[in-house]
Amino acid sequence: MDALRLEIEDAITLVMDSLEIPESLWKKVLGPSREVSQGDLTMPCFPFAKILKKAPAVVAEEICSALKENVTIAEINSVNGYLNFKASPEWMASRVLNGDIHIGSALENNARGKRVLIEHTSANPNGPFHVGRARNAILGDTIVRLNRLFGNSVRAEYYVDDMGKQVGVLAWALENLDSQQVEDLLSDREPLNPKWADKADHSIVRWYQAAQALRQNASDSDKEQIEERIGELVHASEHGDDSVLEQFENAYQPVLDGMLMTLGRLGINFDSFTKESRFVVNGDVPRLIEKLSKSDIHGEAENGAYFLDLGQRGMKGKKEFFYRRGDGSSLYATRDVAYHIWKWGECDTLINVLGEDHRLQAKQVAMTLTELGEKVPEVLFYAFIKLPEGKMSTRRGTVVFMDDLLEEAQERAAEVVRNLRPNYEPELVESIAEAVGVSAVRFNIIKVSPEKGFTFRWEDALAFEAGSAPFVMYSHTRACSIKSKVEEFEGFLEEAELPKEMSESMVYLLRKINSFQDSLDYAVRNRQAHIFANYLLELANAYNGFYRDCHVIRDGKVDAFRFKISETARKLLKASMEGLGIIPIERM
RNA sequence: GGGCGUGUAGCAUAGCUGGAUAUUGCAUCGGCCUCCUAAGCCGAAGGUCGCGGGUUCGAAUCCUGCCGCGCCCGCCA
Numbered sequence: 001m002d003a004l005r006l007e008i009e010d011a012i013t014l015v016m017d018s019l020e021i022p023e024s025l026w027k028k029v030l031g032p033s034r035e036v037s038q039g040d041l042t043m044p045c046f047p048f049a050k051i052l053k054k055a056p057a058v059v060a061e062e063i064c065s066a067l068k069e070n071v072t073i074a075e076i077n078s079v080n081g082y083l084n085f086k087a088s089p090e091w092m093a094s095r096v097l098n099g100d101i102h103i104g105s106a107l108e109n110n111a112r113g114k115r116v117l118i119e120h121t122s123a124n125p126n127g128p129f130h131v132g133r134a135r136n137a138i139l140g141d142t143i144v145r146l147n148r149l150f151g152n153s154v155r156a157e158y159y160v161d162d163m164g165k166q167v168g169v170l171a172w173a174l175e176n177l178d179s180q181q182v183e184d185l186l187s188d189r190e191p192l193n194p195k196w197a198d199k200a201d202h203s204i205v206r207w208y209q210a211a212q213a214l215r216q217n218a219s220d221s222d223k224e225q226i227e228e229r230i231g232e233l234v235h236a237s238e239h240g241d242d243s244v245l246e247q248f249e250n251a252y253q254p255v256l257d258g259m260l261m262t263l264g265r266l267g268i269n270f271d272s273f274t275k276e277s278r279f280v281v282n283g284d285v286p287r288l289i290e291k292l293s294k295s296d297i298h299g300e301a302e303n304g305a306y307f308l309d310l311g312q313r314g315m316k317g318k319k320e321f322f323y324r325r326g327d328g329s330s331l332y333a334t335r336d337v338a339y340h341i342w343k344w345g346e347c348d349t350l351i352n353v354l355g356e357d358h359r360l361q362a363k364q365v366a367m368t369l370t371e372l373g374e375k376v377p378e379v380l381f382y383a384f385i386k387l388p389e390g391k392m393s394t395r396r397g398t399v400v401f402m403d404d405l406l407e408e409a410q411e412r413a414a415e416v417v418r419n420l421r422p423n424y425e426p427e428l429v430e431s432i433a434e435a436v437g438v439s440a441v442r443f444n445i446i447k448v449s450p451e452k453g454f455t456f457r458w459e460d461a462l463a464f465e466a467g468s469a470p471f472v473m474y475s476h477t478r479a480c481s482i483k484s485k486v487e488e489f490e491g492f493l494e495e496a497e498l499p500k501e502m503s504e505s506m507v508y509l510l511r512k513i514n515s516f517q518d519s520l521d522y523a524v525r526n527r528q529a530h531i532f533a534n535y536l537l538e539l540a541n542a543y544n545g546f547y548r549d550c551h552v553i554r555d556g557k558v559d560a561f562r563f564k565i566s567e568t569a570r571k572l573l574k575a576s577m578e579g580l581g582i583i584p585i586e587r588m
Numbered sequence: 589g590g591g592c593g594u595g596u597a598g599c600a601u602a603g604c605u606g607g608a609u610a611u612u613g614c615a616u617c618g619g620c621c622u623c624c625u626a627a628g629c630c631g632a633a634g635g636u637c638g639c640g641g642g643u644u645c646g647a648a649u650c651c652u653g654c655c656g657c658g659c660c661c662g663c664c665a
Contacts, residue, residue, distance in 0.1 A: 038608080163665095166665060317661060318590085326663060331662095357660065360592075477625070541629095554623095
């Protein structure tokens, strides 16, 4: 609890100075307690034992009694060589009453905050999101939201792959195939779900798939012709040919729009889109190649391709990093380096969200940036999502589309609402179900740590019980319900005063309210959204205990103190939910 | 074969800048609605922290060697 630490540090300094224990040492070992029952802050005294040549328990006891004289806001005790500081309920409550709990907003930037650029998703615009690809977007958007909640000024950026082979194939297909040919080529595949027939990411991707099938199975002479034409398009795009880039854009933009529609339903939006071709067209990439070719570790292949020998800088495994093809054109990674240099001009902190398949690539880009004297981005990697029966594969039809998942989530949530609240109007049921469905899907993915493999299970994604988004949402609606009830009382407003005694559940909630900032700081600093998700579950759980034991309205009267606590928790729940992309509705 | 990541109760997961009885949920078992929405609350049971060494007063956490799983090792994106 950083707020507590700040308040008691002076007192500790005084004691420690008199014992001649260096500040750097005790500040390092003073940290959050492991168990709430122990306290909020703990200082293991084992390291001091050596310096003072006394037993740890004795040292802890000495420091403890010296501190007790001038620290009143925390209970201090020493157990087995550990010194525990437990914030007093009165101090925690007074922070709430005084409005010392700062609550920001995840939905807007703080103009005075640090400029953070977060690039996430950046999926090739060639087909609908499946649950696997969406992990990036959900993770990235949550980091965006948490940074805003923290008080930073964030720009969410999507890097659009608008050149190269994949878009080339799509553009070729749209240029050369009609819908009948497409359906013939895909006759052995699952048909297009009629529900998504009007959504371009679902419909146009079939042209791409048909082209891929054709490239596999056509006669040799046809293949040659096709590859030649695609090669022409790709080559032109990589040399910045305007008309081809425009043709490409006409091909992928509707697909991208469809994909963004899906993300929009999840509450995921972007502030800017940057096209890959930009850096080819504006000359950054040629200039970069020129500069890299003068590097000390530059190398050249027989056919004129350029590479950096990263082995000389300690790279293990794959040592050569190719940044120019034999024909003089750039590679994806080269453009990515140029893109990074540009991004650094736009922000103070740079974060990329990437799949684990990009680890090597990211390392190469980072080392190249270092070689150029540029700063390196922070990268958040995530493992792929797989299905219980194995990897997701479009080919084998073993994919779960995000659009289908969201529909299913909405339907199942609606069923639950209809069961639990038979008197709700259909429109209300509909809107609650949408909020619950979307929130549950996001939370299910965000609550586990990203670098761990994730197996998608319908029953988990759509679980509406403890440990889920609806659980948190439910706590919030309870707080909202209290608020609206209290508003019916006119003139209830007495000053909130500290009660003589506080119940355990009250103190537990106060403790969670007071550690909001700690969790947020930690999650933002380490880019670990799941830490904050965990905190939010605890906050909701604490509120539920408070709700049970500490009625705000008793015998037709409002307890002003309890109402103040309830309101602080409500605002905190709301802001935190928004920080994780959970929709804070008022009734459910 | 090489590089990187990961391995915690039946399942899923937290903790991994070393610290006291290893967190939470699901499932299992047992309680709680004349009381602000029970999508809730309380309790019980469940663990060789993949395995073996090492460093340390102290290791799930750091080092090392195995083993399992994943990703990568195009002048693809």
